[in-house]
Amino acid sequence: MNDDMTDLDTRLDAALSAMREPIVIPSGASARVAARAVLESDNAARSSTWWLRAAAALVIVAVGATALRFGAAAQRNDERAAAASAIPGEQLASYNTSPAGTMVIPIAASSARPIVFEFNAPSAQSVQVLGDFNQWSRSTQTMQRSADGRWRVTTLLPPGRYVYAFLVDGARFERDPARDAIEDRDFGVTGSELVVGEAP
Amino acid sequence: MCMRGRISLAALFVLLSATVSAQTASLGEADRAAQQRIDVLLRDFDRRGLPTELLRDKVAEGTAKGASQARIADAVALLASRVDSVARALAPAVTAPELHAGAEALGVGITTPSLQTLRAAVGRRSAEPYFLLAIRLVRRGVTQDRAVRAVRTLIDRVVPSSTLLALADDLARDVATGVSPDAALNDRMTRLIGGFGPVGPGSGTSLPGGLTNSGARP
Numbered sequence: 272m273n274d275d276m277t278d279l280d281t282r283l284d285a286a287l288s289a290m291r292e293p294i295v296i297p298s299g300a301s302a303r304v305a306a307r308a309v310l311e312s313d314n315a316a317r318s319s320t321w322w323l324r325a326a327a328a329l330v331i332v333a334v335g336a337t338a339l340r341f342g343a344a345a346q347r348n349d350e351r352a353a354a355a356s357a358i359p360g361e362q363l364a365s366y367n368t369s370p371a372g373t374m375v376i377p378i379a380a381s382s383a384r385p386i387v388f389e390f391n392a393p394s395a396q397s398v399q400v401l402g403d404f405n406q407w408s409r410s411t412q413t414m415q416r417s418a419d420g421r422w423r424v425t426t427l428l429p430p431g432r433y434v435y436a437f438l439v440d441g442a443r444f445e446r447d448p449a450r451d452a453i454e455d456r457d458f459g460v461t462g463s464e465l466v467v468g469e470a471p
Numbered sequence: 472m473c474m475r476g477r478i479s480l481a482a483l484f485v486l487l488s489a490t491v492s493a494q495t496a497s498l499g500e501a502d503r504a505a506q507q508r509i510d511v512l513l514r515d516f517d518r519r520g521l522p523t524e525l526l527r528d529k530v531a532e533g534t535a536k537g538a539s540q541a542r543i544a545d546a547v548a549l550l551a552s553r554v555d556s557v558a559r560a561l562a563p564a565v566t567a568p569e570l571h572a573g574a575e576a577l578g579v580g581i582t583t584p585s586l587q588t589l590r591a592a593v594g595r596r597s598a599e600p601y602f603l604l605a606i607r608l609v610r611r612g613v614t615q616d617r618a619v620r621a622v623r624t625l626i627d628r629v630v631p632s633s634t635l636l637a638l639a640d641d642l643a644r645d646v647a648t649g650v651s652p653d654a655a656l657n658d659r660m661t662r663l664i665g666g667f668g669p670v671g672p673g674s675g676t677s678l679p680g681g682l683t684n685s686g687a688r689p
Binding site for chain 1: 536572
């Protein structure tokens with residue numbers, strides 16, 4: 272037991288002596304250690320708080336975007352004010368300035384109204400209404416046939432003027448006899464004119 | 472069939488094939504050239520901040536109606552020219568619907584000075600419904616001067632858009648019964664606002680407020 276204690280004391284003394292020895296640090300080592308410490312600290316932070324950083328980034332982006340929007344809106348408002356004598360009554364959405372000096376101002380869409388298109392073609396297999404309200408697309412306004420042989424479709428249109436025609440059986444265009452005929456000088460297909468007014 | 476006949480038939484076939492092939496190639500080239508014209512116009516509109524949707528809709532319309540690419544390009548070029556004229560005439564600011572209606576107005580013979588006059592008169596309101604009314608009146612047969620003068624008068628009286636639509640519809644009914652367009656307009660305007668200038672030569676050349684039809688003060 273005493274031998275064991277003596278041995279332990281000896282080893283302790285040796286260890287303490289070793290610890291008391293001055294540590295010689297090679298030149299530049301402190302800088303390397305410091306750099307490594309920073310790097311590892313960063314890595315640790317990245318791995319443990321990535322979600323916090325992501326959230327912070329999102330907040331920064333959102334704040335930045337909001338600031339930019341406010342800035343752009345302020346600039347837009349200034350320019351709209353400059354153009355106020357021309358279009359101030361409109362609800363403005365955005366604009367482009369053309370080099371020709373004309374500011375083109377798309378207005379916010381007014382409230383659309385339901386418009387019924389109707390065409391009498393009892394023997395037709397299909398009727399579609401094509402016009403500048405649906406970019407003359409054959410797939411957007413397919414009409415439904417009623418028992419009386421009339422084809423109908425209802426679509427919402429904002430106020431404005433529209434030119435359209437009925438495409439019967441996917442082959443021939445017919446104008447709407449219920450509305451004004453519009454001569455088509457561009458393509459030679461007479462259409463009809465529809466003017467949608469503001470909702471009362 | 473003798474050998475000579477077979478050779479002649481083969482030669483004819485080769486000749487026809489060559490002709491059809493040449494025509495197809497020529498057509499393809501023409502289509503490409505037309506498409507390039509359209510692309511140039513679209514890029515120009517885009518660069519200048521003008522709404523390309525108007526041109527794209529015209530392309531879609533021509534395609535739906537089965538028009539050739541060359542004809543579509545011609546139509547797009549004409550529309551682009553009109554939109555450009557309206558944009559310049561209504562500078563410094565114009566809405567897309569005003570551009571559209573203005574281009575349509577030029578198409579029926581209403582002049583850019585007339586559009587400027589109407590636009591100047593509307594002040595804070597959109598000129599689009601007034602352009603549309605002028606178009607409809609001219610389409611009914613009313614002379615351009617009288618149509619613009621009537622619209623200008625209605626602008627000054629701040630007539631609601633529903634009344635503008637009704638006026639055009641009423642005029643259409645009158646004209647359908649055989650009344651002359653100018654006389655019908657005079658009658659309808661009288662009922663609406665109590666009076667409108669006489670129908671006759673030169674009656675539509677002066678506008679209310681001391682403005683001429685060109686928008687310049689005499």
